[in-house]
Amino acid sequence: xxxxxxxxxxxxxxxxxxxxxxxxxxxxxxxxxxxxxxxxxxxxxxxxxxxxxxxxxxxxxxxxxxxxxxxxxxxxxxxxxxxxxxxxxxxxxxxxxxxxxxxxxxxxxxxxxxxxxxxxxxxxxxxxxxxxxxxxxxxxxxxxxxxxxxxxxxxxxxxxxxxxxxxxxxxxxxxxxxxxxxxxxxxxxxxxxxxxxxxxxxxxxxxxxxxxxxxxxxxxxxxxxxxxxxxxxxxxxxxxxxxxxxxxxxxxxxxxxxxxxxxxxxxxxxxxxxxxxxxxxxxxxxxxxxxxxxxxxxxxxxxxxxxxxxxxxxxxxxxxxxxxxxxxxxxxxxxxxxxxxxxxxxxxxxxxxxxxxxxxxxxxxxxxxxxxxxxxxxxxxxxxxxxxxxxxxxxxxxxxxxxxxxxxxxxxxxxxxxxxxxxxxxxxxxxxxxxxxxxxx
Numbered sequence: 001x002x003x004x005x006x007x008x009x010x011x012x013x014x015x016x017x018x019x020x021x022x023x024x025x026x027x028x029x030x031x032x033x034x035x036x037x038x039x040x041x042x043x044x045x046x047x048x049x050x051x052x053x054x055x056x057x058x059x060x061x062x063x064x065x066x067x068x069x070x071x072x073x074x075x076x077x078x079x080x081x082x083x084x085x086x087x088x089x090x091x092x093x094x095x096x097x098x099x100x101x102x103x104x105x106x107x108x109x110x111x112x113x114x115x116x117x118x119x120x121x122x123x124x125x126x127x128x129x130x131x132x133x134x135x136x137x138x139x140x141x142x143x144x145x146x147x148x149x150x151x152x153x154x155x156x157x158x159x160x161x162x163x164x165x166x167x168x169x170x171x172x173x174x175x176x177x178x179x180x181x182x183x184x185x186x187x188x189x190x191x192x193x194x195x196x197x198x199x200x201x202x203x204x205x206x207x208x209x210x211x212x213x214x215x216x217x218x219x220x221x222x223x224x225x226x227x228x229x230x231x232x233x234x235x236x237x238x239x240x241x242x243x244x245x246x247x248x249x250x251x252x253x254x255x256x257x258x259x260x261x262x263x264x265x266x267x268x269x270x271x272x273x274x275x276x277x278x279x280x281x282x283x284x285x286x287x288x289x290x291x292x293x294x295x296x297x298x299x300x301x302x303x304x305x306x307x308x309x310x311x312x313x314x315x316x317x318x319x320x321x322x323x324x325x326x327x328x329x330x331x332x333x334x335x336x337x338x339x340x341x342x343x344x345x346x347x348x349x350x351x352x353x354x355x356x357x358x359x360x361x362x363x364x365x366x367x368x369x370x371x372x373x374x375x376x377x378x379x380x381x382x383x384x385x386x387x388x389x390x391x392x393x394x395x396x397x398x399x400x401x402x403x404x405x406x407x408x409x410x411x412x413x414x415x416x417x418x419x420x421x422x423x424x425x426x427x428x429x430x431x432x433x434x435x436x437x438x439x440x441x
Contacts, residue, residue: 021222022215024189025182026070028077034214035175036067039166046166053079055115057136057143059151059160062168065213068146071168072117075144081113082106088123096131103141114141121145122154129156136162170212177207179214183221184238196225196236202243209247220247264290269300273308277347284343285336294335298324301342305349312352312426319345350426358420365419371411406441 027033030040030050040047049055055075060068076083084099096116103114116132118124135141136159143163145151151160171179183190184198198221210217223246224238231237264286271279287297298320305320323342327335380391395405408415422432 020219021183021191022218025179025186025218026073028074030074030078033067033070033074034179035171036071036168038169040071046164050075050078053081055079055142055144057159057163059121059145059147059155059163059165060168061147061149061151061165063170063212064148065210065215065217066168066170067214068168069119072119072144072146075115076117079115081115081142083115083117085117085119088118088120088128091118093128093131096128100135100140103135107140113139115144116141117144117146119146120148122147122149122151126156129159133158133162171214172212173204173207176210176212176214176217177203180206180217180221183218184225191222191225194225194236195230195234196228196238198238198243199240201240202238205240206243206247216247265292265300268297269304272301272304272343272347273351275347275349275351277344280343280347281340284339288332288336288339294327294332294339295324297339298327298342301339301346305342305346307356308351308353309346309349310352310355310428311431312423312428313349314427316346316349350428352423352425352428354421354423354428361419365414365417369413371413374408374411376407377409404438404441406438 030047033040038044040050046058060071062068072085076085082103084102086095086099099114099116103116106112106114121129132141132143133156136143143159145155145159145163147154151165180198180203184196185192187193202224206217206220210220220243221238224242225236227246228236228238228242264283268280268283268287271283284297288294302317302320302324305316309316320342323338326338330338375390376393376395378390380394395407397403397405397407399405410417420435422428422435424432
């Protein structure tokens, strides 16, 4: 048993006290975790698996500051298995070899399992990921990977097939506010001993501009408390001005009538959707006058161009994307003209939400029913595929008149399904007529 002398104890204690606020406030138990109830609610599989200490390999993915490492730490505090952690940005094969050797020894001598948490797992190359596969497969280690990237593109399919995939979502404004208030007033792990108070408008601002990233908001709170002078009443007041400086984001000022920028943004989007270019450009001007982020405005225009215009005018998305790229390169004040062009184009374009309905219907079908790609559509390029019947019978459309031949593309299980139903406005009317002609052949 390792002995700990007084100096070791002091070093560990000081290290914990001097850790960043975001690290100190990290929950130790599931019940302390804020947000992500869609995967760790008490009726959810992951919650039950962690509580029962019956975990299989897992991949957590989602935006920064949403709790991926936090969930791994909670598991570390809960499990009876050995918990090891490495970061893929600095670790190499040698680090993994050491973990695997130790895991084999523990399993062989004491029947004790090992959980290996790999942060930024997408940073590992294919060879490094392949090295882990046999040890995940035979149970030597239970893998928990965390990534901000889509694992279906960045993590080997063999590892994915042996892991549960859990998506963490950006925290809501109310969830970020809960975390911030806990951090300001908690005397044990937070900033409570500093006798600080955070103004409500500063709290709202940080919860808003952090974009669901709790770590970013906590870093701003910590910097604000540590750098703000104490007032005559003996308290540190974290104001809106101080908060905006600490997170280096401009405060958006709207008029005194009480409508915040969410109302204005909502009216802006609904005006474009409702084909009223006059109202849309008015709300654009209002947002620009208030100091709204032009990149944020450009993103909303792009979304509207696809969600509300779609194929009724495919150029709408092209215009919106070009505008977004232009404003990043040019900046204000010239960007107001570029945004005005994009806004009035999208607002004036014919409308259709058929592409939205199509993907939602397809998503529901994918979730509801397992299917198999028809044999004639399967990849026939690798060795031996022809003997297995892969690709046999496929008809190459360009070999036929009009570059079209009637052929089944959907899986057998849903061969008669219809997901995309074009509207009757704009270019989508042409698409509708063309598809109806093909479907009648």
